[in-house]
Amino acid sequence: MADHYETLGVSREATPEEIKKAYRKLARQLHPDVNPSEEASERFKGVTHAYDVLSDAEQRQNYDMGGQGGQGGAGGFGDIFETFFGSGGFGGGGQRGPRPRAERGEDAMIRVDVSLQDVMFGVQRDVTVNTAVLCDVCQGSSCQPGTHPVTCDVCNGHGQVQRQVRSLFGNVVTMHPCGSCQGYGTVIENPCVECGGKGRVRERRTIPIDIPSGIDTGTRLQLRGGGEVGPGGGPNGDLFIEFRVVHHDVFSRDNNDLLCTMQVSMTDAILGVEAKLDGIDGLLEADVPAGTQSGDIITVRGRGIQGLRSTTRGDVKIAVQVTTPAKLSGREKDLVRQLAALRGEEKPYLGEFQQGLFGKLRDRFFKGN
Known part of the structure; x- marks a missing residue:
């Protein structure tokens, strides 16, 4: 079995960034869309498998200690099951095209104490929440101002790469998320410094809420879109406010x-x-x-x-x-x-x-x- 470090042309002390850079260079040369030869296809499978192992810290450690580091490019039972039931057996099923960077944000919940006076007729209050908000610098694009994501030169913007798996049924083509762009189809070469390329930052913000009359301990109020902004400037989740009516000395x-x-x-x-x-x-x-x-x-x-x-x-x-x-x-x-x-x-x-x-x-x- 070929040594994964030799396959990628890097030393055993190579950093994750050096491993990724070596993989992208080889992938541009060997990808089936660029080089359709059978020899290139076999090498591309080996290069991709080597990168899958060495780019994962746990698998790399296991490999350095003498482990196999995955199933290898020969197509084990895991590959066969993935072929038929996974994300692209026989070219069907699974996600098509790159996945979006913008995702919906998570819901958030806070608890607010209210008095009987507040509950009597209802009242408007300001509440402070620690949440994720849109990055003011990149406005959710995740890129430095003036720059844009560039098309991944490994998958050509598809977000997926093809692999040929040799099985009992012959050579079967499977689709896998591109290891270079993580399935997005684009690469951010100049991530925003303010948000670290996430499109959002954490911030304490104050929002006004209308507390309705007649609420009791345990009542929840849902504010649609009041939760965290999503990664990549995605839509906000919801904010849930749970109330607790505090004790009154007389009533x-x-x-x-x-x-x-x-x-x-x-x-x-x-x-x-x-x-x-x-x-x-x-x-x-x-x-x-x-x-x-x-x-x-x-x-x-x-x-x-x-x-x-x-x-x-x-x-x-x-x-x-x-x-x-x-x-x-x-x-x-x-x-x-x-x-x-x-x-x-x-x-x-x-x-x-x-x-x-x-x-x-x-x-x-x-x-x-």
């Missing part, structure tokens, strides 16, 4: 309703009172009727969250907790005793078990008043 949420607890003094619960409370979107007026008990729910209609894709708002549901004073002056105790005597209130007695305050609140909140 919690049940769908579009807001839930909270209000402490009411014993006297206000007995006599009734009109309470004025600080809501998320302004003043809340809650009418506490006389005789209110701990666990009662007061509903303020239409002051909750505006629904997603809706103009209807939920309610604010306020659970009452009647507070009993822990310390009374002598005068206050006398007044309470007089009230008890006037009302003829009974002494404590045993009765049917009642749920605790929080159990009653839970049932009333989630099962309705």
Whole structure:
């Protein structure tokens, strides 16, 4: 078996660039489109196989340590299977022509924290993303300004090269991506210095987003074309924004309703009172009727969250907790005793078990008043 380094005419210390340069020089001389002779065809297969092995760091290391470095040009079972099921058996199937340099960019996702205030009616926010954007210098062409990709002189712009495989069925022609241009059909001789020939650079950019009302933790917003620009200036992928509604110190949420607890003094619960409370979107007026008990729910209609894709708002549901004073002056105790005597209130007695305050609140909140 011929030595791959001798086949390409390079030393064993040759750099990848020297190997590629040697291959391109020989390929220009031996390619079937240039030299149709059988001898040139056989040499071209050997040169191409040698380049395939030595241009791959892992295969080259294995070859230098005494390995075979691939199946060789004689056409092993891998070549036969590729012939019938791969990218060009009998001249059919697989990709035709060079592959485009411009590819669609990848999708991106970021997570954004929002407050109940943001969720109430929706809001516009600016978010910052670290993403790939079009290179300002080459505008996605991947070339230095004033230069252009040149047609590959190995595959003549086809992006593929032919190989003849000797098999049990005779000589079969297969198509393979050109090793010189990587299948693009063109070679960038002067890559853009700014982006390294990729047509894009990474950059932090700020984009405005409209946060709709009524969203909840886990809601995702898709911005088409808001993701990374593709290699070679290809179209942008999409940007997905996932929201998380942060904890509020006073209000919690049940769908579009807001839930909270209000402490009411014993006297206000007995006599009734009109309470004025600080809501998320302004003043809340809650009418506490006389005789209110701990666990009662007061509903303020239409002051909750505006629904997603809706103009209807939920309610604010306020659970009452009647507070009993822990310390009374002598005068206050006398007044309470007089009230008890006037009302003829009974002494404590045993009765049917009642749920605790929080159990009653839970049932009333989630099962309705």
